Amino acid sequence: MSKQQFQTEVSQLLQLIVHSLYSHPEIFLRELISNSSDALDKLRHLTLTDDAYKALVGNGIEPPRIELELNEDARTITISDTGIGMNEEDLVSHLGTIARSGTRTFLSQLSGDQRKDSNLIGQFGVGFYSAFMVADKVEVISRKAGDDKAWKWISDGKTGFEIEPAERASAGTTVLLHLNEEGAQYANSYRLQEIVRKYSNHIAFPIFLTYDKSEGNAEKKESIKSRVTEQVNAASAMWQRSKSELTDEDYKELYKSLTGDWEDPLLWFHTRAEGTLEYTTLFYIPAKAPLDLYQTDYKTGVKLYVKRVFIMDDSRELLPQYLRFVRGIIDSEDLPLNVSREILQQNKVLASIKAASVKKILSELKSLSTSNPEKYAQFIAEYNRPLKEGLYGDFANRETLLELIRFKSTKVDGLTSLAEAKARMQPEQKSLYYITGGNEALLRNSPLLEIYKKKNIEVLILDDDIDEIVFSAIDKYGEIDLKAANKGAASEDLKSEAEPEKAESLKPLIEKLKATLGDAVKEIRISTRLADSPSVIVSDEDEPSARMRQMMQAMGQ
Ligand code: ADP
Ligand code: MG
Numbered sequence: 001m002s003k004q005q006f007q008t009e010v011s012q013l014l015q016l017i018v019h020s021l022y023s024h025p026e027i028f029l030r031e032l033i034s035n036s037s038d039a040l041d042k043l044r045h046l047t048l049t050d051d052a053y054k055a056l057v058g059n060g061i062e063p064p065r066i067e068l069e070l071n072e073d074a075r076t077i078t079i080s081d082t083g084i085g086m087n088e089e090d091l092v093s094h095l096g097t098i099a100r101s102g103t104r105t106f107l108s109q110l111s112g113d114q115r116k117d118s119n120l121i122g123q124f125g126v127g128f129y130s131a132f133m134v135a136d137k138v139e140v141i142s143r144k145a146g147d148d149k150a151w152k153w154i155s156d157g158k159t160g161f162e163i164e165p166a167e168r169a170s171a172g173t174t175v176l177l178h179l180n181e182e183g184a185q186y187a188n189s190y191r192l193q194e195i196v197r198k199y200s201n202h203i204a205f206p207i208f209l210t211y212d213k214s215e216g217n218a219e220k221k222e223s224i225k226s227r228v229t230e231q232v233n234a235a236s237a238m239w240q241r242s243k244s245e246l247t248d249e250d251y252k253e254l255y256k257s258l259t260g261d262w263e264d265p266l267l268w269f270h271t272r273a274e275g276t277l278e279y280t281t282l283f284y285i286p287a288k289a290p291l292d293l294y295q296t297d298y299k300t301g302v303k304l305y306v307k308r309v310f311i312m313d314d315s316r317e318l319l320p321q322y323l324r325f326v327r328g329i330i331d332s333e334d335l336p337l338n339v340s341r342e343i344l345q346q347n348k349v350l351a352s353i354k355a356a357s358v359k360k361i362l363s364e365l366k367s368l369s370t371s372n373p374e375k376y377a378q379f380i381a382e383y384n385r386p387l388k389e390g391l392y393g394d395f396a397n398r399e400t401l402l403e404l405i406r407f408k409s410t411k412v413d414g415l416t417s418l419a420e421a422k423a424r425m426q427p428e429q430k431s432l433y434y435i436t437g438g439n440e441a442l443l444r445n446s447p448l449l450e451i452y453k454k455k456n457i458e459v460l461i462l463d464d465d466i467d468e469i470v471f472s473a474i475d476k477y478g479e480i481d482l483k484a485a486n487k488g489a490a491s492e493d494l495k496s497e498a499e500p501e502k503a504e505s506l507k508p509l510i511e512k513l514k515a516t517l518g519d520a521v522k523e524i525r526i527s528t529r530l531a532d533s534p535s536v537i538v539s540d541e542d543e544p545s546a547r548m549r550q551m552m553q554a555m556g557q
Helices: 008-020 027-049 088-094 101-109 118-124 127-133 182-186 189-200 248-259 341-345 348-371 373-393 395-404 418-423 440-444 447-454 467-472 488-494 500-520 546-554
Strands: 002-005 066-071 076-081 135-143 150-155 160-166 172-179 207-217 222-231 267-273 279-285 302-306 309-312 327-332 432-435 459-461 480-484
Touching: 008 127, 027 066, 027 076, 027 127, 027 172, 027 189, 027 309, 066 189, 088 135, 088 150, 088 160, 127 135, 172 182, 182 189, 189 207, 189 248, 248 267, 248 279, 248 327, 267 348, 279 348, 327 348, 348 373, 348 395, 373 395, 373 467, 395 418, 418 432, 432 447, 440 459, 467 480
Parallel strands: 066 207, 302 327, 432 459, 432 480
Antiparallel strands: 002 160, 066 076, 076 172, 135 150, 135 172, 150 160, 207 222, 267 279, 279 327, 302 309
16 A cells, blocks of 8 residues: 655645535536446447457456446445546646646635635636545445456545545546535535536436435334335436427436536537538537636637547647637537547548638527627627637638627727727728727827827727738728738828928928937928827838837747
């Protein structure tokens, strides 16, 4: 037997769990069942695609199922599966460390108040460690598919864990919880059934519960206890049913069991395609943007299935990066079961599913923007920025994305669309204008806007740090030119006539400025773009602006 310490981050996480997650301790069951489901998914995939594993079916690998066992007297619950299992090394690395750096960063950034917010933590999926909310001792007995040896991992969730050899008849994992005071309430079969139905009803594998059932006998006025095993969940691939059979509750439930989110999703789109390609997609948009949205190791949220068999859930090929906040399922009838990551990258079937999915998501959002502006505003509050990233990378959908994105403006409070700004254009206005390169207050007070104000022309305020890079690549909205107010060409539009005498009289001043500033400037021009300020610095149309030059310098360009 060897005693090992938890990685520091695990200890921190355990502290957090014990001290702040008590508002929803019942999620321990959802987390452990979802781990079992993942383990069953992984093994099923192998037995379908790998002959070595195929040969073990019935001989070390049992049919997929999840079994819960309740022992009220001993106050224990076990969660067992016939999945892929873990060997000694797996137990150490999977149940003793936190691999994802996103979780580590997240933990270190949490402030005191946030630590109490179970919602935040729930989003990151505390996973296995949530068992310690309800148990003061956890034993994990596991045997990896293909191995004959089994191992037992034991911990009190405080300092570390021990590992020793164990026995297990076939591949899979059993998690044995010794319930603590807080957990005692779950030593109750009704409660367990209720929680399973709430969070795990649509887990694709059957979940059985074994417990002591009291059956009343009215005549003898007594109740007899008998040990029974009953299936608790529906165990169907819900997304394969037709929309008309499904209720909003079904969709919300599946969303929660897929993502572990507490909140209802903002939106969902369920589509079945039949024709040259057959597939089903069910996409969800979370009400709140995922916390790792702007981290490079963000977790993807779309699972790929082939004919209802889970294939993978961490592929970045399923949707473009800017839609990384979308959660859900793609289930294809046409892909091979043994499709690998590498194949996915150049697979034509997946490429068409992906293209159609993006179109579908964007067009649904577009119709929402008119049918339910309030909900659309909620969407924009969370996801305007990732859509802008799409503008930069997704040429095929640029027009739609331009319609979807919302802007601050000199003419409206709140946000506006390009279509609305277009409708407000002045009769003599030639282009739509925007200004970038600073925070909102700075931009709104820029002397560059004076002439626009004077002429009653709207200017869009683009104050996101990616705006300048994104919009420098976009020069049209439909037929209309989009121009940056801080660049030369925009001022050409606003030039008024009858300036020659003025120009003549200013010549000596310009000469003097040129002599003084020398090479520090490229050119000094008489401008009509200012109304009140005496002078302003602008960039050439084909030259990066001052801010972009700074950004490029910072990037070593
Ligand atoms: P996550 O599920 O997000 O990876 P968890 O904390 O829930 O995080 O689980 C950590 C890891 O432990 C899993 O990724 C998996 O490798 C392993 N694991 C947990 N439970 C099981 C199980 N029942 N069967 C096989 N592996 C498991
Ligand atoms: Mg998990």
